[in-house]
Amino acid sequence: MIPVYQPFLGGREKEYVNQCLDSTWISSRGEFISRFESEFAQYIGADHATTVSNGTVALHLAMAALGLGPGDEVIVPTLTYVASVNTIMQTGASVVYAESLADTWNVSVSDIRSRITPKTKAVMVVHLYGLSCDMDAVVALCKEHDLLLIEDCAEAFGSLYKNQHVGTFGDVATFSFFGNKTITTGEGGMVVCKNKDIHERACHLKSQGVSKTREYWHDELAYNYRMTNICAAIGLAQLERADEIIALKRQVADWYREALEGLPLQMHAEQPGTRHSYWMCSVLLDDAEQRQPLRDHLKSKGIETRPLFAPANTMPHCKTDQTFPVAQDLSSRGMNLPSYPTLTREQVQQVVEEIRAYFSA
Template sequence: MNQHRIPVYRPDLSGNVKAYVNECIDSSWISSRGRFVGEFESAFAAYIGVEHAASVCNGTVALHLALLALGIGPGDEVIVPTLTYIAPVNAISYTGATPVFVDSLRSSWQMDPEDVRRHITPRTRAILAVHLYGQTCDMAALAAIAREHRLFLVEDCAEAFGSTYAGRHAGTFGDIATFSFFGNKTITTGEGGMVVTNDKTLNERARHFKGQGLAAHREYWHDVVGYNYRMTNIAAAIGLAQLERADEIIARKRDLAQQYARRLAGLPIELHAEAPDTQHSYWMVSILTERAEAREPLRAALAEAGIETRPLFYPVHTMPMYARSYRKHPVAEDLAWRGINLPSWPGLSGEQIDHIAHSIASFCSRSA
């Protein structure tokens, strides 16, 4: 590997991160109590425009907690896109419910509302909309389907912090929504997540389950089987410092996508486009090769040039534990076999983008 080693992601930990973390250490408030937990929750809720936000230790448990709060369990079906990271599908399985996979829209890569309609059965309890790579789902269509069939609507916004649909933030359309703050997310706490809702009862249920099922008015008395899903004060301190710079980080990531678009124009490469009436936060800048057979050779050429990439997520219905009732989802499969995530961290320089674009152009010219 040569000297131009460019990772696919690197968090930006500037701002008040060190000062806030040092305050936790100096005060000895390093676990799940301390001022930063409540401040981060309140600030996050205000930023995206919801009433309630409950912090948790990672994005996967946020999904589990959201489904628990809704009472999802054995015998229920939850509709979910197959083109997704595996976490939302696993969270459905944790509850004992059955994930039901649907295909994607070719235009936006998000779950196809008409395919959602086709998969509703008497056992369907919820639609779990995953906002993929920073683009939002068609929330008007999904919300209408949920109302028509009296289904819960859950939003997985792990990849969509800062994304908007019709002027509203992702996470404000469903009954309940979740976020991830893993190290490669737009804002990070290292590991962490958030469950958000406008429903007071759902917020109380989520908080009850995440704190070991501790009863509200009796010390060390537990009245449900709960979980230790709490966020630490140190993680919340990092999150609050990150949130203070959220607008700056999102603007830099959107500019990064625009720079890629300019430099890759004219090549046989398709960038993940911003859908109408949305703001794509470009958690990952992603491209499609013309043919599936070109994807891995292009990735190998970029690796040789010192550039790390990732493939798009493999459709979950193709994985052994979820292939019991295998069926084709042609759009999701086509996208997955042709897609690549490019380096997408906000500190990526123009020189580095030039190097990536030049490497892609060189590969395309050799393969023509």
């Protein structure tokens, strides 16, 4: 079996977790929390970072800290993982969907512009599958219209735009450390903020709104979104090898790009001025009708794949009657190939040979 993903746990994860166990600091306090937050912020060049229990609550907490709620509109690409949309809905704000670009698969800035109304409060961009959005255009648009900018970087740790880490452009940004992410804590996430007051607000809200001056006193409705010290210990060990992990993933992508040449598909491509972290090595088939039969063939050979996300506006709980032809087309033709950092060249070749065998049959 060649899975679509598996984590790379080859560093000091066991050592650090055992330190947590030996010290008995296994919950949401302990030295690894602050160390992971500090070193993560330093690694990406962020001003402030706070750990949370997963990438979905990171999005909700970030928007809660910004004060988004009923009466506000947040523009978000329809082609994204559903958590981007669910968390907007959870704040009480209204979701406004935007179209994608055929070449990058990321959100169309011109389409965002066309959807701005007097109620628009924020724009959420998603760096899909590890490729940065056009951040010059996004930042300029948000400044022009005085809009808050949220970066969903769940899939894009280590991705760069003009040598700057994604997550450092927006008012807030969020990361996921689920088991299939570039670096993992098992379950976990991070909220990054430019403004110290927003950061402190996020820290207050993630910990039950506990008073800083009065014991067991909670001054507002808040949440328990905290990360455990054990998860932070794993995250710190992962962060220590981040450059190595990203280099391995980019090598896997290079092998795929070379081996897939000449097949009726195209690989999700790195754009000028960016560094694609290749969270997933994703391809777009020329013919949507071939995707499921190809996936079935690969599955029969022990090779796991995944389809691209379905447009969020087609799902029952957040459905609209709008049409987004580019997003729908990408969704129908795209798939993710095995993409983990320890995938060997021989395994990549095995995957591609089975793809060639399918198209040759």
